[in-house]
Amino acid sequence: MCGIVGIVGKSHAEQIIINGLQRLEYRGYDSAGLFVSDEKQEHLVKSQGRIKNLQEKLTNEVNGTIGIGHTRWATHGKPSEENAHPHTSQNGQLVLVHNGVIENFAELANDYLAEENFYGQTDTEIVVNLIASFMNEGLSTKAAFQKALSVIHGSYAFALVNKEEPETIYVAKNKSPLLIGLGEGFNVIASDALAVLDQTHEFVEIADNELVTVTADGIVIEDQKGEIIQRDAYQAQLDASDIEKGTYPFYMLKEIDEQPTVMRKLTQEYRDDQGKVNIDKDLVEEVSASDRIYIVACGTSYNAGWAAKSLLETVTQIPVEVQLSSEFGYNMPLLSERPFFIFLTQSGETADSRQVLVQTNRLGFPSLTITNVAGSTLSREAKYTLLLHAGPEIAVASTKAYTAQIAMLAILAQAVGKNKNSKASTSFDAFHELSIVATAMESMVDEKDYISSLVEHYLSTTRNAFYIGRGNDYYVASEAALKLKEISYVQAEGFAAGELKHGTIALIEEATPVLGIITGQNTGAHTRGNLKEVESRGANTIVIASEELARQEDQIILPTVHPLLTSLVAVIPTQLIAYYACLQRGYDVDKPRNLAKSVTVE
Incomplete structure (x- = not known):
């Protein structure tokens, strides 16, 4: 959520900021703004809506050698130009952009700024004026900033400019992501390396509660005590071309099509020359020694955890629990004696x-982050990391990260199962099976025209829809429904098929679309019975069935893959169904309303 881009030491800062903000559009936003200046002039420009609205307001006079820009996703105050960032202190001296949520903003306003009248409703406006008030006490910009940080509670990534110091940006973070990019004679800041890959591939991480002074000549990192910290830079293993759509009309369609390649990429990355799994032996040993695996995730990653639960349990012979992180953190259940925690997160920044x-970490339990983003916060803070190697995922609705997470867990399961000599691991070769999955995925993504016609017939005007299935098919149904509601705004729900008659069937009306997923040998007949039940009440049904269980009248037939990996293939047509349902309604596929790609606030 929200995005920050800043630069110091390079001409036409405004264009660099605009380009960077455009690359951060995937994060979700409702307004945008920038501040640029040099020794002679300064410009603050803000707008509600898309970045193109901001661009249209930029005249030839708007340029500078230092600047900060921001895309805002509303948390405090409605989307409006007055609430858009950057925010300026009332004395006009300080300019601030902020990602995150300040939990005690009201207390700060009452305690320090009781006499002030504010223009908007944001917590950020409180912070910039708080810093200004500390400067009025005689403190320098940096000292006032540090004092403000000491009394602020919440999540934040700040970039601060004092107009009287037109060669310096002050930055700090806590929980929200922020990076420094190093250039020749200039430096940049960004919420995501993707934003500034056209400027540099060399980055320095910022840890929580650090303050960084950024100039064109260098950076100085300090901890809360003011002690200077030395930290090596790292090279981002990405290319700016990775985030281009190419010939695709939308990123989501491109990312759906990339899934077979991702399966093969994972196989390549984690298989050694002898055909064995190449994963840190210490990680494999720690998972093997655990008495329970806890998968912690949100949204699509949560659904991926459920889809991989049976696979993990079968191959490793270790019980697996899947938990919503937003619930688990505040209602932690009674844990087993030797738990191992796996965090699934596309961005690695999920708050x-x-x-x-x-x-x-505080309890001393071992942890693994499975993520698509190297160097992300959860990657740094977990004991172990496994990367998805899926390439940037730009569309808000996740597709390839979901399948990559399941595939990565399959590879990990094989390594742990082999280490434990579990019986199931001897008959399960993840690399071989994922190669079959990749081929099956290719056949499914080639069915675009047919699936588009199905959507036009069954879903083009519907207000609601249901996906049903049993076992792993139920977990795929949950993800399928999430995709449909995310981008087409159809009220879609995924249900365990056997639960329909326990209440949900009351919602079935004439022509209600019900999509049944059938890949389980022991549950397929039962799901077909449930489909007949809804048909008798007027529903229009679509059947997505695996080849060996399919009937002539079924609409979508899935190629045969290993029974533990059917989720990887069954989800592909549901992704395309969501895509075409959105497209046929005329909505923005990649930027659905009210949603953000990287959810960096709790």
Whole structure:
């Protein structure tokens, strides 16, 4: 949520900021703004809506050698130009952008700024004026900033400019992501390395509660006590071309099509020359020694955890629990004696999951983050990391990260199962099975025109829809419904098929679409019975069935893959169904309303 881009030491800062903000559009936002200046002039420009609205307000005079920009996703105050960032102190001296949520903003306003009248309703406006008030006490910009940080409670990534110091940006973070990018004669800041890959591939991480002074010539990192910290830079293993759509109309369609390649990439990355799993032996030993695996995740990653639960349990012979991180952190259940925690997160910055990781670290439990983003917060703070190697996922509705997470867990399961000599592991070769999955995925993504016609017939005007299934098919139904509601705004729900008659069937009306997923040998006949039940009440049914269980009248037939990996193939047509349902309604596929790609606030 929200995005920050800043630069110092390079001409036409405004264009660099605009380009960077455009690359951060995937994070979700409702307004945008920037501040740029040089020794002669300064410009603050803000707008509600898309970045193109901001661009249209930029004249030739708006340029500078230092600047900060921001895309805002509303938390405090409605989306409006007055609430858009950057925010300026009332004395006009300080300019601030902020990602995150300040929990005690009202107390800060009452305690320090009781005499002030504010223009908007944001917590950020409180902070910039708080810093200004501390400067009125005689403190320097940095000292006032540090004092403000000492009394602020919450999550934040700040970038601060004092107009009287037109060669310096002050930055700090807590829980929210922020990076420093190093250039020749200039430096940049960004919420995500993707934003500034056209400027640099060399980055320095910022830890929580640090303050960094950024100039064109260098950076100085200090802890809360003012002690200077030395930290090596790292090279981002990405290319700016990775985030281009190419010939695709939307990122989501591109990312759906990339899933077979991701399966093969994971196989390549984690298989050694002898065909064995190449994963840290210490990680494998710690998982093997655990008496229970806790998968902690949100949204699509949560659904991926459920889809992989049976796989993990079968191959490793270790019980698995799947937990919503937003619930687990505040209602932690009674844990087993030797738990192992796996955090699934596409971005590696998910705030709900991070607050659980902070607690499990405090308790001394081993942890693994499975993420698509190297160097992300959850990756740094967990004991182990496994990368998805899926390439940037830009569309808000996750597709390839979901399948990559399940595939990564399959590879990990094989390594742990082999280490424990579990009987199931001897008959399960993740690399072989994922190669079959990749081929099956290719056949499914080639069915675009047919699936588009199905959507037009069954879903183009419907207000609601249901996915049903049993076992792993139920977990795929949950993800399928999430995709449909995310981007097409159809009220979609995924249900365990056997639960329909326990209440949900009351919602079935004439022509209600019900999509049944059938890949389980021992449950398929039961799901078909449930489909007949809804048909008798007027529902229009679509059947997505595996080849060996399919009937002639079924609409979508899935190629045969290993029974533990059917989720990877069954989800593909549901992703395309969501895509075409959105497209046929005329909505923005990649940027659904009210949603953000990286959820960095709890």
